[in-house]
Amino acid sequence: MPRSGLHTVAGRALAARGASVVLAASVSLVAGCYSYKPLAVASVPARTEVRLVFSAEGARQLREAAGFEMRQLDGIVVRTLADTAVLMKPSALITVDGDELPWRRGDLLVPWRTVAQSQQRTIDKRRSRGFAAVMGAVFTGVVYFALKSIAGGGGATAQSGGGVPE
Numbered sequence: 001m002p003r004s005g006l007h008t009v010a011g012r013a014l015a016a017r018g019a020s021v022v023l024a025a026s027v028s029l030v031a032g033c034y035s036y037k038p039l040a041v042a043s044v045p046a047r048t049e050v051r052l053v054f055s056a057e058g059a060r061q062l063r064e065a066a067g068f069e070m071r072q073l074d075g076i077v078v079r080t081l082a083d084t085a086v087l088m089k090p091s092a093l094i095t096v097d098g099d100e101l102p103w104r105r106g107d108l109l110v111p112w113r114t115v116a117q118s119q120q121r122t123i124d125k126r127r128s129r130g131f132a133a134v135m136g137a138v139f140t141g142v143v144y145f146a147l148k149s150i151a152g153g154g155g156a157t158a159q160s161g162g163g164v165p166e
């Protein structure tokens with residue numbers, strides 16, 4: 001007797017497709033749940049996720065400390081040093097050539113004079129609500145089609161009987 005639902009090849013393929021859709025939607029939409037808001041240089045508290053955009057001259061000045069010229073640096077503020085610098089725990093950077101690289105070194109001391117713009121990473125509530133709605137719809141769709149597959153036998157049924165119907 002054939003097995004139905006998720007035990008059939010069609011049912012397993014449907015479940016795998018549903019899982020990959022959920023994973024792809026999650027990864028792409030989670031990235032969209034954050035945005036960067038302008039942040040005054042003097043008011044950057046510790047443990048804040050920030051993006052620093054460097055001036056052309058600032059990128060050249062940081063070349064010795066970083067090993068290359070950076071256009072942008074993302075990371076977490078370890079602490080600010082008065083109004084002169086910020087100690088960062090970088091996570092990723094973009095070079096002046098446009099290459100996106102992970103930061104594999106320790107903390108980096110960034111003088112404020114090298115920074116053209118600072119931004120704080122914040123949760124975008126509108127995008128987050130949209131993400132939740134899309135994930136709910138995807139989950140509902142996967143459950144619906146899985147239950148439909150189980151109820152319908154998964155399409156892998158064998159019919160017995162002989163000949164052509166009359």
